[in-house]
Every structure is written in structure tokens, then in C-alpha cells.
Amino acid sequence: xxxxxxxxxxxxxxxxxxxxxxxxxxxxxxxxxxxxxxxxxxxxxxxxxxxxxxxxxxxxxxxxxxxxxxxxxxxxxxxxxxxxxxxxxxxxxxxxxxxxxxxxxxxxxxxxxxxxxxxxxxxxxxxxxxxxxxxxxxxxxxxxxxxxxxxxxxxxxxxxxxxxxxxxxxxxxxxxxxxxxxxxxxxxxxxxxxxxxxxxxxxxxxxxxxxxxxxxxxxxxxxxxxxxxxxxxxxxxxxxxxxxxxxxxxxxxxxxxxxxxxx
Amino acid sequence: xxxxxxxxxxxxxxxxxxxxxxxxxxxxxxxxxxxxxxxxxxxxxxxxxxxxxxxxxxxxxxxxxxxxxxxxxxxxxxxxxxxxxxxxxxxxxxxxxxxxxxxxxxxxxxxxxxxxxxxxxxxxxxxxxxxxxxxxxxxxxxxxxxxxxxxxxxxxxxxxxxxxxxxxxxxxxxxxxxxxxxxxxxxxxxxxxxxxxxxxxxxxxxxxxxxxxxxxxxxxxxxxxxxxxxxxxxxxxxxxxxxxxxxxxxxxxxxxxxxxxxxxxx
Numbered sequence: 404x405x406x407x408x409x410x411x412x413x414x415x416x417x418x419x420x421x422x423x424x425x426x427x428x429x430x431x432x433x434x435x436x437x438x439x440x441x442x443x444x445x446x447x448x449x450x451x452x453x454x455x456x457x458x459x460x461x462x463x464x465x466x467x468x469x470x471x472x473x474x475x476x477x478x479x480x481x482x483x484x485x486x487x488x489x490x491x492x493x494x495x496x497x498x499x500x501x502x503x504x505x506x507x508x509x510x511x512x513x514x515x516x517x518x519x520x521x522x523x524x525x526x527x528x529x530x531x532x533x534x535x536x537x538x539x540x541x542x543x544x545x546x547x548x549x550x551x552x553x554x555x556x557x558x559x560x561x562x563x564x565x566x567x568x569x570x571x572x573x574x575x576x577x578x579x580x581x582x583x584x585x586x587x588x589x590x591x592x593x594x595x596x597x598x599x600x601x602x603x604x605x606x607x608x609x610x611x612x613x614x615x616x617x618x619x620x621x622x623x624x625x626x627x628x629x630x631x632x633x634x635x636x637x638x639x640x641x642x643x644x645x646x647x648x649x650x651x652x653x654x655x656x657x658x659x660x661x662x663x664x665x666x
Numbered sequence: 667x668x669x670x671x672x673x674x675x676x677x678x679x680x681x682x683x684x685x686x687x688x689x690x691x692x693x694x695x696x697x698x699x700x701x702x703x704x705x706x707x708x709x710x711x712x713x714x715x716x717x718x719x720x721x722x723x724x725x726x727x728x729x730x731x732x733x734x735x736x737x738x739x740x741x742x743x744x745x746x747x748x749x750x751x752x753x754x755x756x757x758x759x760x761x762x763x764x765x766x767x768x769x770x771x772x773x774x775x776x777x778x779x780x781x782x783x784x785x786x787x788x789x790x791x792x793x794x795x796x797x798x799x800x801x802x803x804x805x806x807x808x809x810x811x812x813x814x815x816x817x818x819x820x821x822x823x824x825x826x827x828x829x830x831x832x833x834x835x836x837x838x839x840x841x842x843x844x845x846x847x848x849x850x851x852x853x854x855x856x857x858x859x860x861x862x863x864x865x866x867x868x869x870x871x872x873x874x875x876x877x878x879x880x881x882x883x884x885x886x887x888x889x890x891x892x893x894x895x896x897x898x899x900x901x902x903x904x905x906x907x908x909x910x911x912x913x914x915x916x917x918x919x920x921x922x923x924x925x926x927x928x929x930x931x932x
Contacts, residue, residue, distance in 0.1 A: 421840060423838065423839050423840025424842070425843075426840075426843075426844070427840065427841055427842065427844030427845070427846075428844075430843075431844060431846045431847040434847040435847070435854065437864075438851065438858075441858075441862045441863045441867070442719070444862070445719040445858070445862035446716050446719060449716035449718070450715065450716055453715050572689060572690065573687070574687040574690040576694060577689075577690045577691070577693025577694035577696075578693060580693070580694060580697035580698065580701065581693060581696075584697060584700055587701070587704060588704050593704045593705065593708045594711050594712065598708075598715060600714075
């Protein structure tokens with residue numbers, strides 16, 4: 404366990420070296436959050452509630468979602484896939500560590516960096532610009548931290564499994580983009596899921612993608628009581644174990660017939 | 667002329683190489699098409715809740731979406747590769763372009779050309795077609811002619827925005843992420859009527875970065891809407907001129923950047 408904590412810490416520090424990228428990313432996340440927020444305010448100028456959520460909920464949610472984007476790498480993550488393509492994966496397999504745990508630890512270390520340096524600033528920016536953004540109370544904040552942490556682990560397991568597909572098709576970018584799209588849409592990044600008809604909303608809230616962004620976002624705006632927060636945690640744990648399982652199956656199938664590219 | 671031949675040659679090579687990973691090509695083409703479609707799904711979902719936004723109907727917003735995103739996607743497909751400049755400068759591979767006997771920009775857009783980027787163009791053009799059929803407009807030759815004109819000037823404007831925002835990398839490192847705010851952000855901004863945005867935000871991102879000339883202002887003319895937000899009526903027809911000026915500025919900034927360029931030295 405100590406090894407993987409160290410991997411996560413190193414990964415955190417690795418991302419801390421790209422200062423310009425962080426600054427630029429924060430700026431871009433803030434601008435996108437503002438465009439989303441303005442559009443949703445345009446909607447709420449016409450009607451007060453959408454499915455029980457008001458303008459303040461919508462705008463706060465938007466900046467919460469922007470804060471989570473990089474934490475779960477909603478735009479995609481293909482570092483492992485590239486290593487599979489180039490054959491660098493061979494050196495990962497030689498380490499006296501579990502390949503899956505190693506990469507998920509790396510991912511979570513990166514997420515921890517992103518939540519502080521790419522998540523918090525756009526949220527504060529949104530709070531400064533929009534009166535409608537409300538800061539979470541202590542309870543909402545606590546549950547947000549819990550669900551955001553689980554979302555990071557879940558995303559790590561998710562992207563590990565998706566990247567493993569590269570073992571069979573080599574060029575993984577298209578697949579990564581397709582799986583990224585799932586987070587963008589079913590995670591409620593494009594538009595909060597409560598804009599969907601009720602039947603779809605209830606079904607989509609059960610997906611792993613909703614568990615990555617939409618549900619932690621709903622927790623952040625304080626729209627859920629303790630029982631509901633626990634249900635979110637339960638759902639996240641379910642998907643975490645399912646995706647870790649899927650990643651393990653893919654990894655063991657792959658290593659059993661390994662041919663290192665360029666090898 | 668030699669430039670055009672070189673471009674065709676480079677692009678041909680890229681297309682053939684893309685074609686080698688066929689499954690991946692179709693996956694990327696479809697994914698990029700669906701990716702930009704989700705933005706329009708958001709428009710539809712929003713209009714499920716309200717009949718209009720800032721007094722614009724869904725057909726009119728679809729027209730903004732169609733014109734804005736088609737222009738942005740065409741620019742992305744042709745010049746979008748310029749977003750590799752910040753990384754090339756950081757990695758020191760930009761030097762390589764300068765020692766070859768062809769313009770650097772031409773090499774970049776030829777070298778990183780990707781056919782899959784046209785997925786977005788296809789998707790937004792279809793939406794534009796549907797929007798043109800759906801809007802309630804008395805069509806005249808002038809209004810109809812404005813549509814191709816605004817696509818051309820919009821594409822030129824986005825082309826300039828792509829070049830200028832990525833040229834910043836000649837002076838500052840690691841600017842790729844920030845460039846996204848005006849390139850992809852600009853495309854996203856153009857999908858909704860400007861009235862929804864706050865005043866200073868509108869001034870900064872619609873006027874200083876001239877997104878309003880991409881589609882909002884000419885659309886006011888096409889859709890027979892009154893000129894609002896403090897714009898003058900003649901501005902509805904100024905897009906081609908603004909686009910031309912933007913291209914000149916972009917060419918100057920690029921040339922200045924190349925002259926200023928000092929290799930990483932590593």
C-alpha cells in the first residue's frame with residue numbers, strides 16, 4: 404500500500420511542474436463555466452424551476468462540474484494506451500508492483516492535484532462573478548469531498564479498462580474519445596441531467612458516468628440528504644469494483660498473450 | 667502555386683496514413699461528429715424547458731449554431747493543426763520546420779492534417795440546413811447570399827483566432843490550454859444569442875475576440891431581427907471586412923512570432 408501512496412504522491416508532483424498549462428487550463432475552464440452559466444441563467448430567466456432545481460442550483464452545479472472535469476479526465480486519458488502502442492508497457496510489467504494498482508494510483512495522484520489547482524480556482528472564479536453561485540455548507544462539502552474522491556478512483560479504474568483495449572486495437576484515440584463522450588453527456592457536463600425527462604433521468608443517474616460528475620455535483624449543491632449521499636457512495640463503490648474487475652480481466656487476458664510492439 | 671502543390675502532397679500522405687488504422691479512423695470520425703452533436707442536444711434539451719431564450723426561438727438558435735459551428739469546424743479542419751505549435755516550441759521540434767525550404771505554417775497544417783476533423787463540419791452543416799428550412803424568414807436573394815458569405819468570413823475569422831491564439835506560444839510557454847478558451851470557447855459562445863451573456867463578458871469575447879461578426883451580426887440581417895446590444899445596423903454587413911482585417915493581423919502576428927522565435931536551446 405505504501406508503494407502506491409508514494410506513486411500517487413510522485414504523480415501529484417509531476418503534474419505540479421506544468422505551471423503554464425495549469426494557469427491556461429484554469430482560465431479555459433472558467434470561461435467555459437461562465438458560458439454554460441449564462442446560458443442556463445437565460446433558461447431560468449424564463450422559468451424559475453427545472454425539475455425542482457433553480458438558477459442558483461444550476462449555476463453552482465456548472466462550476467462544480469467544471470471543477471470535476473479534469474479530476475475524472477472527462478476529455479480522455481490515454482497515457483497507458485500510448486505506452487501499449489509504443490511498447491513502453493514492457494517496463495511497467497517488469498516492476499515488482501501490480502500494473503493496475505500502479506496506474507490507478509498514478510491517476511488518483513494526478514486527480515488530487517487537479518482538484519486543488521484546476522478545480523478550486525474556476526469554482527472561486529464563478530463564485531466571484533455570479534451571485535447565484537452558493538458555497539456549500541459543511542455537510543455538503545464533506546459529502547462532496549467523499550464523492551469526488553470516489554469519482555477520481557472510479558475514473559482511474561474506468562480509464563485503465565478503456566486504455567487496455569489498446570492492447571487489441573493498438574490505436575486507442577478513437578475509443579478514448581467515445582468513452583470521453585459518455586462522461587460529457589451522461590455525466591451532466593454538457594447540460595445538467597435534470598434537463599432530461601424524468602424516466603431517462605432516473606435511469607441515467609445509475610450509470611458510472613453520472614457517478615463521476617453529475618452525482619457529486621448534486622451533492623455539492625446540497626440537494627441530497629444523508630441517506631441520498633450514502634446511496635451515491637454505494638453506487639460509486641459498486642461501479643468502482645465492477646470497473647476494477649473489468650480492468651483485471653482485460654489485463655490478465657492481455658498479459659497471457661503479450662507481444663510487445665517493436666519488441 | 668508550389669505551396670498548393672506541397673500542401674496537396676502533405677495532405678495526401680496524411681490521409682493515406684490515417685487510412686491505415688481504418689477502424690480507428692471511423693471511430694474518431696464518428697466520435698468527433700457525435701461530440702459536437704451533444705452541444706446541439708443541449709440546445710434541444712434547453713428548449714424542451716422554455717419556448718425561447720433571450721427572445722430567440724429554437725430555429726433561430728439552431729441557425730446560430732449551424733453557422734457558428736460550421737465556420738469553426740471548417741477552420742478547425744483546415745488550420746486547427748496550428749494548435750501543435752505550443753508543443754512543438756516547447757519540445758524544440760519547431761526548429762526543424764524553419765530549416766526546410768517551405769513556409770512553417772504550411773508544413774504544420776499539411777503535416778498534422780486529419781480527415782476525421784471533417785466529422786464536425788458534416789454534423790453542423792446538416793443542422794444548418796434544417797435551421798434554414800425551419801426559420802420564419804421572407805427569403806430574398808440578399809438574405810440567402812448572406813449565408814455562404816457569413817460561413818466564409820466566419821471561417822476566416824476563426825482561422826485568424828486559431829493562428830493568433832497559438833502564436834502566443836512564441837512569447838510564452840505552455841499556452842495550448844489557454845488558446846482553447848478562444849478557439850473552442852469561441853465556437854461554443856457563437857451557439858447562443860449574445861444577449862444571454864453578461865455585458866463585459868460579451869465585450870471581451872464577442873467584440874475584442876470578434877466572435878459577434880462570425881454569426882450573430884449577419885444573422886440579425888438574415889433572420890430579420892432588430893439590431894440590438896448597442897451594435898450599429900451597418901455592422902451586420904461588416905463581417906467580410908472584419909474577417910479580412912483579422913487575416914492580415916493574424917499573418918502579421920505569425921510573422922512577428924517567427925522573427926521573435928528563439929529555440930529552446932536544449
